[in-house]
Amino acid sequence: MSKRGYHHGNLKQALIDAALQLIEEKGPTGFTLSEAAKTAGVTPAAVYRHFEGREDLIAEIALQGFEAFADLLNYAYDTGQPSALASFEAVGRAYLAFARKYPGHYIAMFESGISMQRSPELFAVANRALGVLERAADQLAQQIPEGKRPPPQMFAAHVWAMAHGVVELFARGTPGARVPFPPEDLLETGIGIYLRGLGLIPQDT
Template sequence: MPKRGYHHGNLRQALVDAALTLITEKGPTGFTLSEAAKTAGVTPAAVYRHFEGREDLIAEAARQGYATFADLLEFAYNDGKPSALTAFLSTGRAYLAFANKYPGQYVAMFESGISIQRTPELHAVATRALGVMETAAHDLCQHVPENRRPPPQMFSAHIWAMSHGVVELFARNAPGTQSPFPPDDLLETGIGIYLRGLGLIELDA
């Protein structure tokens, strides 16, 4: 039987896909390069033709994840226009949807300990993704009186933290963390409380 990575004609991507499978099953530190190679159907030595080590492999998985994440956030933001509130809420929903659909990429991006500064390519795509959230926050902040207006970066960081918390506690089926409410509802109501405190909840969505 031919090696699966070579059969696909793209060994590098086969290794990334294998790493994502293992990250989903075991976490970012729960597998070795040899296991990634075995999952991809190639010899361990073949890994080093493309990646210097496990962190380089995870960094590429994170880069690809951020690219998908950025695309989803941009689509959600643009789909919510022209209402600043709807666009903002849409990016929050997109965050949760991404975590649900791409758990391996999500872990590689946010839980692997890999810095977005590791490579210029990773930094660029991560900056693009997080920039969408900041843009949505900036647009919405314009509806808050200047003396009560938080910096857009703080605004987006609050929603990011809330979204991440909902994902970690209630959207990953972790033992002992079952919620009587769906994760989407938790995030939606949490954002609503936050926006109400800023006087933004009355905006037409």
């Protein structure tokens, strides 16, 4: 996802990179296609060779983001093996790492209002990312008797919501939301409380 200037034959990516810069500076609705074209150093008409409108451009950014996000979560999951708990915690840390490293993509993915069902490709790759967390949740939940296990989709959604909340409130420099703890510690302890409540890890003594 390295940012590159415009070169002949690379117009689409140049516009994506320009839009990423504007998203980070102004938010997903704070710029126009004309501004994206100007930032990329091309004429406004050039944008329409690849994108029908701003939402189309943001959806492409979200697609690229989810592809990298899914790969990162999958790598984190595999790295944590063979411990189910280590894999689960590694996926949580990878979530925060992605939000920090790729803020423009993260905003396009989760804060732009773009529907994950906007295209089959976007829907598929978003589900691939969530599927990594569901797989980690399902592996960890094997320790619970079958009749008492939470559905992996619910388990994953709870942790996803927790990670997203930590990113929004504490990992992005939100004014007035600073606490004397690193975001990774907040997420780890929150996950620990959740897992203890499910009986997946022992209570503190």
